[in-house]
Amino acid sequence: MTDTPHPHADPDCRAVSELLSRVGDKWTVLIVKALEAKPRGRGCRFNELKREVGGISQQMLTRTLRTLERDGMVARTVHHTVPPSVEYALTDLGHSLAVPVMALADWTFAHLPQIHANRAAYDGALGEAA
Amino acid sequence: MTDTPHPHADPDCRAVSELLSRVGDKWTVLIVKALEAKPRGRGCRFNELKREVGGISQQMLTRTLRTLERDGMVARTVHHTVPPSVEYALTDLGHSLAVPVMALADWTFAHLPQIHANRAAYDGALGEAA
DNA sequence: GTGAGTGGTCACAAATCTTGACCAGCACCA
């Protein structure tokens, strides 16, 4: 089918969708949310972050933080202390991302009950139809 | 480890994160964006949507639309015409979701070049370090 | 010296996404 290479489909489209899939990722959103909750200038330790996000595996946290760091949204600071502690903090770019991300998180929180009701109704209708 | 069930970690947390992973999903965002671009009241045909989103497979489009329909964010209307055509349109809930989603999409679009530059810098630094 | 916390990495299993074929019916063109 070769995917209908319309004149409309500009190459930016793929780049935007790729970036969107990172930025809108479940764990990214939760991490940015956790980091944004911290007072500005203060970072968050690795395991502290893991505790706050809740339900994330170490591997996924490491991986997501690396991506965020690569994209310049979080800054990673290693303190060469006795147990080498690592601090993660949002950069300016990260804080600017936090604005739409928090808006999405707020929407999600606000509409949670309604969506659960919709799902129940949908599944109920399916059950009756059968 | 049993995941440190802090007093801070309420059970809503999982529900929010689950919903966030749907709502913030790459394809969901792109579909809502495409649907929102349509004049209010007008739906979008299946293949029309597929063309507009670009790069999505039929299966993924079907699956995402079903989820969105179940959550009450899009309405599916089947016209029993000669080639049975199907229309998808955002509901009120879907339009309200579109607000934060579009904000995220706009952020993504605006910061695309900067993020690509950050990535190049990060990867370059890695290359030099080696 | 046993157990826990520091910040990870590695390998493997499970879930998810993509690819491409197929379906039935009709329109268009030669």
Next chain:
DNA sequence: TGGTGCTGGTCAAGATTTGTGACCACTCAC
């Protein structure tokens, strides 16, 4: 009259992403 394409999907299989649990070296408290 037959070949091709469009309608809106479904199905199976392969590729990719995610989650699970173990392990690492080190230090502190008990």
